[in-house]
Amino acid sequence: MPVVPRLGVVLVNWQRAADTIEALESLLRSDIPLRVVVVDNASGDRSSEQIVDWAQGDRVATAAEAGMARFSQPPLPKPLIVRRLASDDARTAVPDAAAVTLIDAGANLGFAGGNNIGLAFLLRDPTIDYVWLLNNDTVVDSGAAQALVARMDATHNVGMCGTVVRYYYRPEIIQALNGHRFNVWTGTSRGICSNLPARTSFDPARIARETDFVLGASLAVSRPFVATVGPMTESYFLYFEEVDWAYRNAGRFVTAFAHGAIVYHKEGGSIGSSIVKGRRSAVSDYYLTRSRLGFIRRRAPLLLPWHWVLTLGVAARRLLRLQPKKALVVLRALIGWRLKTRGG
Numbered sequence: 004m005p006v007v008p009r010l011g012v013v014l015v016n017w018q019r020a021a022d023t024i025e026a027l028e029s030l031l032r033s034d035i036p037l038r039v040v041v042v043d044n045a046s047g048d049r050s051s052e053q054i055v056d057w058a059q060g061d062r063v064a065t066a067a068e069a070g071m072a073r074f075s076q077p078p079l080p081k082p083l084i085v086r087r088l089a090s091d092d093a094r095t096a097v098p099d100a101a102a103v104t105l106i107d108a109g110a111n112l113g114f115a116g117g118n119n120i121g122l123a124f125l126l127r128d129p130t131i132d133y134v135w136l137l138n139n140d141t142v143v144d145s146g147a148a149q150a151l152v153a154r155m156d157a158t159h160n161v162g163m164c165g166t167v168v169r170y171y172y173r174p175e176i177i178q179a180l181n182g183h184r185f186n187v188w189t190g191t192s193r194g195i196c197s198n199l200p201a202r203t204s205f206d207p208a209r210i211a212r213e214t215d216f217v218l219g220a221s222l223a224v225s226r227p228f229v230a231t232v233g234p235m236t237e238s239y240f241l242y243f244e245e246v247d248w249a250y251r252n253a254g255r256f257v258t259a260f261a262h263g264a265i266v267y268h269k270e271g272g273s274i275g276s277s278i279v280k281g282r283r284s285a286v287s288d289y290y291l292t293r294s295r296l297g298f299i300r301r302r303a304p305l306l307l308p309w310h311w312v313l314t315l316g317v318a319a320r321r322l323l324r325l326q327p328k329k330a331l332v333v334l335r336a337l338i339g340w341r342l343k344t345r346g347g
Contacts, residue, residue, distance in 0.1 A: 009132045010152050010223075011038040011098070013121030014139040015114060018046045020053035021065060022140040022269065027057070027103060028064040028075035029142040031083070034149045038131060040104045040121040041139075044111045051087070051105055058083040058103065068172055071267065074142040093120060098128040113240035114219070122234055126226060133164075134229070138220040140269035142171065150263035151223055162228035162256020163249070165217035166264035168194075175201050178218075178268055181260040185215040185246060187303050190295040190310060192246070194218065211260040216249035221266040228256045236301075241287075242294040250302050285332045292317065292336035311337065 012030060016023045023041060030039055043051050056062040060081030066072035086101035090109035098104065106124065108117055118136050125134050133155050135148070147166060155161045165181035179194030186192065195210055196203060217223075222245055232251050235244045249258070292314055299310045314337045321330035 006036050007130045008036040008038045009130060010035065010148055011040065011121075011125030011128070011131045011134045012148075013118050013125065013134060013136050014039070014041045015044060015117035015121070016041055016046060016050050016054075016139050017044040017111065017117075018048050018050060019139055020046070020048070020050040022067070023050070024054060024057045024062070024064045025066060025075050026137070026139050026141055026143075027054075028079060029145075030137075030148075031079055031102060032074070032145045033143070034146050035152065037148060038098050038104075038125055038128065039102065040098075040106060040124055042106045042108050042117040042121045044108050044113070044117045051107065054103070054105060055085055055087070058085040067269065071142060071171060071174070074144075074267070088124075090120070093124055096124065096127075098125060098131070113237065114242075115235035115237045115239055115244040118244075119234040119237060122224075122229065126229060131226065133223050133225055135221070135223040136219065137222075137266070138268060140171070141220060142267050144265040147261075147264035147266060151261040154259050154261035154263070155223065155225060158257055158259040160227075160257050161225050161259050162232070162252055163217045163225075164223045164259040164261055165214065166221045166223075166261050166266050168218055168221050168266050168268050169201055171267040171269040174267055177201055177203065178220075178270065180205060180210050180262070181258075182214040182217040182245075184213060185249075187299075187306065188309070189313065190299060192216070205262075207260050207262040210262070211258055214258050214260065216246045217258065219245040220268045220270075221264075223261075225256070228252070231255060239294045239297060241290040243298045247298055247302065285329050288321075288329050289332040289336050292333050296336065 014023055014026055053062060063078055064075040066075055083102040086104045088096050088106045090107055093106045106120055108120055122134050125131050155164050167180055168178045170176050170178050177196050177199050180196045183192035183194050195213060236247050296310060299307050318330045318333040
């Protein structure tokens with residue numbers, strides 16, 4: 004008898020159909036069956052049509068880096084069944100046997116809003132035990148899904164679980180093991196073992212204990228966790244969703260680390276959220292500042308005056324770097340203004 008999928012996967016797309024197609028080619032090579040959902044955040048660039056063309060065999064997945072083609076080439080046999088749902092229909096629809104379900108969000112709902120649509124849809128299938136929220140600018144090792152499920156099965160009272168995440172363009176370098184350590188005083192975090200060689204030895208149990216929040220690029224949650232803690236907070240739009248989720252958990256569920264699951268992340272493709280100093284886009288600066296202040300207001304309100312001072316310092320540094328546009332958007336975020344451009 005066919006194996007019933009226990010793991011669902013959500014990819015949120017915004018104007019990056021080529022990345023999403025490459026991610027799908029890698030996911031559908033997984034060692035275990037999956038329920039895969041793509042939520043398109045009103046891309047407006049025919050992203051959905053491009054994904055359908057790929058599924059029909061009329062478009063070929065192209066690796067952004069030649070050395071990573073092994074995850075998406077040769078192409079999977081086509082055609083693949085794609086089920087398309089409008090936003091209204093997705094609220095009540097139940098998963099079926101389609102290779103990919105493509106949901107039109109109807110608007111740009113941001114990272115949390117898009118993921119929440121996919122999360123709710125997948126959990127209407129009673130056979131789904133875990134949902135993997137995966138950035139669409141990733142590719143995955145064929146054994147990653149199986150390793151993720153095995154780790155979550157083996158962890159009592161598991162709530163959240165991450166993976167090994169390496170840089171797509173520097174696959175020999177770690178972006179993060181499982182997630183980040185977070186400093187509430189600065190509102191900043193650092194990936195665990197970030198920028199170390201992939202061959203670096205580590206203790207998986209220690210990594211799990213030291214994880215303050217799982218990296219949102221590769222974040223799995225259990226059904227009981229979602230039922231108890233609830234979905235992601237959508238008001239952030241971008242950034243701090245996974246930090247907030249971890250704080251809301253408040254120790255009720257265990258955070259695990261699937262050290263046998265490897266994901267490769269292009270990092271920051273949609274809006275330029277580069278970790279390289281000076282290369283972060285103005286849109287990214289705005290939402291990072293806005294979400295940090297929103298998080299502090301919700302979870303550590305006594306520190307809010309201090310974070311206003313920190314934000315003024317960030318704006319001053321942008322000016323010193325001769326980046327007046329970025330300084331302005333940081334100040335706009337500080338006083339509650341909104342950019343007209345809402346990147347997803």
